[in-house]
Amino acid sequence: MGGKSMMDMSVLMLLLGVTVVTEAMSHDYGDALTKSILFFEGQRSGKLPSNQRMNWRKDSALRDGSDIGMDMVGGYYDAGDNVKFHFPMAFTTTLLAWSIVEFGESMGSDLEHALDALRWGTDYFLKATRRPGMVVAQVGDPISDHTCWERPEDMDTLRTTYVVNQTHPGSEVSAEIAAALAASSIAFKDKDKRYSSVLLQRASQVFDFANNYQGSYDESIGQGACPFYCDINGYHDELIWGAAWLSKATQDPKYWDYVVKNMATLGGSIFEFGWDSKQSGINIFVSPIYFDPQKVMNSSGSSFVTNADSFVCSLLPESPTKSVTYSPGGLMFKPGGCNLQHATALSFLLIVYSRYLQVANRSVHCGSVVTTPSRLVEVAKTQVDYILGSNPLGMSYMVGYGPKFPQRIHHRGSSLPSMSAFHAHIGCHDGNSYLVTKMPNRNVLVGAIVGGPDNNDQFLDSRLNASQSEPTTYINAPLVGALAFFKGGK
Ligand SMILES: *[C@@H]1O[C@H](CO)[C@@H](O)[C@H](O)[C@H]1NC(C)=O
Ligand SMILES: *[C@@H]1O[C@H](CO)[C@@H](O)[C@H](O)[C@H]1NC(C)=O
Ligand SMILES: *[C@@H]1O[C@H](CO)[C@@H](O)[C@H](O)[C@H]1NC(C)=O
Ligand SMILES: *[C@@H]1O[C@H](CO)[C@@H](O)[C@H](O)[C@H]1NC(C)=O
Numbered sequence: 001m002g003g004k005s006m007m008d009m010s011v012l013m014l015l016l017g018v019t020v021v022t023e024a025m026s027h028d029y030g031d032a033l034t035k036s037i038l039f040f041e042g043q044r045s046g047k048l049p050s051n052q053r054m055n056w057r058k059d060s061a062l063r064d065g066s067d068i069g070m071d072m073v074g075g076y077y078d079a080g081d082n083v084k085f086h087f088p089m090a091f092t093t094t095l096l097a098w099s100i101v102e103f104g105e106s107m108g109s110d111l112e113h114a115l116d117a118l119r120w121g122t123d124y125f126l127k128a129t130r131r132p133g134m135v136v137a138q139v140g141d142p143i144s145d146h147t148c149w150e151r152p153e154d155m156d157t158l159r160t161t162y163v164v165n166q167t168h169p170g171s172e173v174s175a176e177i178a179a180a181l182a183a184s185s186i187a188f189k190d191k192d193k194r195y196s197s198v199l200l201q202r203a204s205q206v207f208d209f210a211n212n213y214q215g216s217y218d219e220s221i222g223q224g225a226c227p228f229y230c231d232i233n234g235y236h237d238e239l240i241w242g243a244a245w246l247s248k249a250t251q252d253p254k255y256w257d258y259v260v261k262n263m264a265t266l267g268g269s270i271f272e273f274g275w276d277s278k279q280s281g282i283n284i285f286v287s288p289i290y291f292d293p294q295k296v297m298n299s300s301g302s303s304f305v306t307n308a309d310s311f312v313c314s315l316l317p318e319s320p321t322k323s324v325t326y327s328p329g330g331l332m333f334k335p336g337g338c339n340l341q342h343a344t345a346l347s348f349l350l351i352v353y354s355r356y357l358q359v360a361n362r363s364v365h366c367g368s369v370v371t372t373p374s375r376l377v378e379v380a381k382t383q384v385d386y387i388l389g390s391n392p393l394g395m396s397y398m399v400g401y402g403p404k405f406p407q408r409i410h411h412r413g414s415s416l417p418s419m420s421a422f423h424a425h426i427g428c429h430d431g432n433s434y435l436v437t438k439m440p441n442r443n444v445l446v447g448a449i450v451g452g453p454d455n456n457d458q459f460l461d462s463r464l465n466a467s468q469s470e471p472t473t474y475i476n477a478p479l480v481g482a483l484a485f486f487k488g489g490k
Contacts (some may be wrong), residue, residue: 025390027384027388027390027486029384029483029486030110030487032388032401032483033480033484035398035400035401035447036398036449036476036479036483037110037113037114037117038053038054038113038447039446040096040473041054041057041117042413042447042448043076043473044057045061045064045074045075045077045082045084046060046061046074046124047059047062054445054446056421056443057152057153057413057418058153058419058420059153060082060155061073061139061140061152063159064084064139064159065139065161067159067160067161070130070136070161071127072084072124072136073127074124074127075124075125075128076089076120076124077152078473078474079470079471079473080409080410080411080414080470080471081145081146081412082140082150082155082157082412082413083141083145084138084139084140085138085225086125086128086135086139086177087138087172087173087176087217087225087231087275088275088473089121089473090176090177090179090180091176091180091275091474092275092474092476093118093125093180093183093477094176094179094180094183094241094245095345095348095474095478095480095481096114096118096477097180097184097186097187098285098481099114099348099478099480099484100114100118100187100480101183101187102352102485103481103484103485103488104187106484106485106487107487114480115187115188115191119188119195121184122199125177125180125181125202126198126199129202129205132205133166133209134164134165134209135170135174135177136162136163137164137170137173137174137220137221137225138161138221138225139159139160139161140158141157141160142228145158148427148431149412149415149416149429149432149434149435150412150426150428150431151416151419151426151431152412152413154425154426157428162221163221164217164220164221168220168221169210169213169215169216169220170215170216170220170221171210171214171239172217172231172238173217174206174209175206175210175211175235175241176241176242178203178204178207178210178245179203179238179242179246181199182200182203182204182207182242182245182246182250183249184196184199185199185200185203185249186245186248186249200250203246204246207239207246210235210238210239210242214235214239215235216231216235217231218230218231229275229276231276232276233276234267234268236262236266237266237268237277237282239258239262240262240263241278241282243258243262244259245285259282263282263303264303270283270307271310271314271323273345273346274345274474275474280307280308280311283304283307283308284308284311284352284353285352287304287305287353288356288359288360290302290304290305291305291356291357308353309364309365309366312353312364312366313364313366313367313371315332315346315379316366316369316371316376318366318369320366320369321366321367324346327453327454328392329386329391329457330382331343331386331455332383337451337467338451338470338472338475339451339453339455340397340451340475341474343383343386343387343452344387344449344476344478344482347379347383347478347482348380348478350379351377351481351482352481353373354373354374354377357376358373358374364376380482381486384482384483384486387452387479388402389404391457393453393457393458395453397449397453397459398449399444399446399448399449399450399471400445400446400447400448401447406450406461406469407440407461408440408441408462408469409441409445410463410464410469410470411441411445411448412431413443413445414441414442414444414445414448415441415442415443416431416434418442435463445471448476449471449479450469450470450471451467451468451470451471452468453468454468
């Protein structure tokens with residue numbers, strides 16, 4: 001739909017003798033929003049419901065948890081593989097909830113779908129935290145999984161269930177699950193009061209477990225978590241992040257005291273936000289407390305606001321303290337693979353902070369450069385538009401959006417034929433020909449955002465380069481919020 005109206009516009013402009021430039025490309029944010037949410041259906045594990053729209057996917061992993069006598073059916077595959085990594089899955093869920101809390105009002109009929117996507121995560125985390133004194137931290141042996149190129153529906157790899165408990169703690173995964181449950185309780189508050197209070201009660205229970213038995217799951221479930229989603233940055237940021245969401249959801253001052261007290265001693269970079277590090281997310285999330293003249297305090301005395309401002313200054317192209325780089329085509333880069341996870345998460349934070357600043361009538365000073373709230377939105381828009389196709393290759397990095405998008409994404413289910421097209425079992429190594437072929441994927445994983453181009457705006461569209469062509473749930477989750485904001489036309 002976005003593609004078609006673009007074409008009509010280009011034809012019109014050609015007739016009028018106007019040159020069409022990439023930068024002028026306008027996007028259908030509503031269409032992109034719908035698709036960004038639909039993507040989560042393609043990542044579903046477990047028994048699919050009758051209203052499943054991405055219907056080339058079928059039931060899978062129906063015995064998950066049986067090795068420890070628990071029902072762990074459901075949840076999300078995190079990326080192009082079939083492992084359920086709960087640490088990034090919980091971060092995805094928190095960000096999906098935050099997207100709804102901030103921008104749900106602009107989602108229109110997609111709000112229902114966004115809440116369904118959220119509930120698919122929270123229902124699963126209620127299972128993972130059902131037994132007091134332990135949390136299920138992951139399902140699926142990643143080495144076994146990564147050895148094969150298999151449809152989730154065919155899976156015969158080791159579905160090991162990894163748990164953290166009082167003697168083998170995992171504060172990062174537990175506290176991120178607490179954050180996800182607390183954030184979701186806010187998202188569901190007006191829609192389903194009973195469910196919302198179940199989530200909140202569980203959130204505070206899980207937070208207590210994470211806080212009372214401190215330690216990293218890196219050590220407790222080592223070979224499951226590392227090197228895939230090793231918690232490099234430590235677990236103290238997740239504890240604070242969990243407390244911050246509980247503070248907002250409960251208004252209980254004990255959580256706010258926890259945030260303030262522990263933030264004072266938290267080390268690490270204030271410029272990061274992603275599944276591993278929550279720092280800049282915390283600073284921005286709590287900043288409104290300091291902007292409210294009715295309430296607490298004095299924003300010039302707050303390290304949260306100072307650090308949130310510094311974070312903004314680390315991103316803006318014109319800032320003297322910028323620490324990210326930009327490609328010639330204008331895409332934000334940070335070191336490491338899967339770059340679009342940074343572009344979407346950081347853009348989301350820019351938009352959220354811009355709204356908080358606007359309410360407070362504040363601007364940000366980066367050295368001598370004064371930055372208005374609307375400038376933050378402008379920068380976020382350049383990133384979102386780049387992802388949707390305003391880039392030197394004219395390539396949309398959202399599958400199924402626009403006239404040109406990645407055809408060979410690194411995703412097992414998408415590349416192999418659907419069960420409805422080819423029912424016989426395709427074994428572990430039998431799928432390899434679908435991995436290496438130059439043919440496009442068999443199934444369109446609509447709405448998936450891939451890792452994205454290199455820092456010179458080049459993109460291989462090859463399954464063999466996972467860092468460019470693999471989608472992940474935590475690339476999409478913050479973009480859901482950003483797209484809702486731009487759909488709202490602000
Ligand atoms: C605690 O967790 C560890 C690591 O997952 C596991 O080996 C151990 O059996 C668990 N202990 C109990 C009592 O469940
Ligand atoms: C706010 O905090 C700053 C820094 O701690 C202090 O210098 C200033 O006097 C405070 N302002 C008010 C109104 O309390
Ligand atoms: C917003 O801030 C500016 C500059 O600090 C000031 O001139 C203006 O009066 C403020 N507007 C409101 C509505 O407070
Ligand atoms: C794969 O993608 C990464 C990230 O964009 C890039 O640095 C690398 O050169 C690519 N690998 C190959 C073999 O092209």
